[in-house]
Amino acid sequence: xxxxxxxxxxxxxxxxxxxxxxxxxxxxxxxxxxxxxxxxxxxxxxxxxxxxxxxxxxxxxxxxxxxxxxxxxxxxxxxxxxxxxxxxxxxxxxxxxxxxxxxxxxxxx
Amino acid sequence: xxxxxxxxxxxxxxxxxxxxxxxxxxxxxxxxxxxxxxxxxxxxxxxxxxxxxxxxxxxxxxxxxxxxxxxxxxxxxxxxxxxxxxxxxxxxxxxxxxxxxxxxxxxxxxxxxx
Numbered sequence: 001x002x003x004x005x006x007x008x009x010x011x012x013x014x015x016x017x018x019x020x021x022x023x024x025x026x027x028x029x030x031x032x033x034x035x036x037x038x039x040x041x042x043x044x045x046x047x048x049x050x051x052x053x054x055x056x057x058x059x060x061x062x063x064x065x066x067x068x069x070x071x072x073x074x075x076x077x078x079x080x081x082x083x084x085x086x087x088x089x090x091x092x093x094x095x096x097x098x099x100x101x102x103x104x105x106x107x108x109x
Numbered sequence: 110x111x112x113x114x115x116x117x118x119x120x121x122x123x124x125x126x127x128x129x130x131x132x133x134x135x136x137x138x139x140x141x142x143x144x145x146x147x148x149x150x151x152x153x154x155x156x157x158x159x160x161x162x163x164x165x166x167x168x169x170x171x172x173x174x175x176x177x178x179x180x181x182x183x184x185x186x187x188x189x190x191x192x193x194x195x196x197x198x199x200x201x202x203x204x205x206x207x208x209x210x211x212x213x214x215x216x217x218x219x220x221x222x223x
Contacts, residue, residue, distance in 0.1 A: 004151075032210075034211065034212075036214075042216070042217075043197075043199055043214040043215060043216050043217045044152065044199070044214050045214070046211055046212070046213060046214075049211050088151050088152075090151075092210075095157050095164045095165035096154050096157075096165050096167065097142070097154060097212065098154070099144075099151030099152045099153070099154075100151050101149070101150055101151045102151055
């Protein structure tokens with residue numbers, strides 16, 4: 001079983017819709033959770049981080065963490081074509097950060 | 110506020126050669142982590158440096174080595190290059206050691222081994 005699982009997509013949503021990206025993980029010792037956005041040919045950009053169970057909102061982005069069920073999700077409200085990218089889920093614990101393979105999101109204008 | 114910088118941006122090497130990649134962390138950051146990202150994959154952790162010491166290493170052979178300087182900048186060295194080492198090499202910096210801190214990535218170095 002992979003340590004971090006993400007659906008590779010592509011996830012296609014119309015402009016203005018809510019995009020929902022999910023991530024499950026196997027290590028119950030993970031302490032911190034991150035979402036990165038990566039445009040094609042570019043490096044990952046940190047967009048959200050969450051440490052506690054529940055929801056964390058930042059602008060159009062909401063991160064949701066459920067440690068008991070071992071999943072973390074990212075909601076993007078009012079999706080824009082500029083949100084089209086690969087979204088990487090990452091888990092931190094100890095000195096090592098583990099990344100998922102990413103979900104490709106395509107927002108149709 | 111200067112972000113994470115990496116050099117060079119692109120590099121082409123031949124099998125068996127050695128390569129050195131460089132990274133300067135974001136202003137105020139003291140920890141540098143290196144990652145390898147193959148096409149279509151997430152970044153894979155190589156190692157992390159803090160206080161000029163390697164704190165943890167991922168599943169990479171000893172051909173991969175690193176160094177951190179007193180000014181917190183870092184180098185990644187890869188010896189005896191293989192075709193499979195072709196990838197995007199990413200440096201990320203953070204304030205504080207460990208993986209619980211937010212990391213910010215540099216633009217990366219694209220290494221091609223022929």
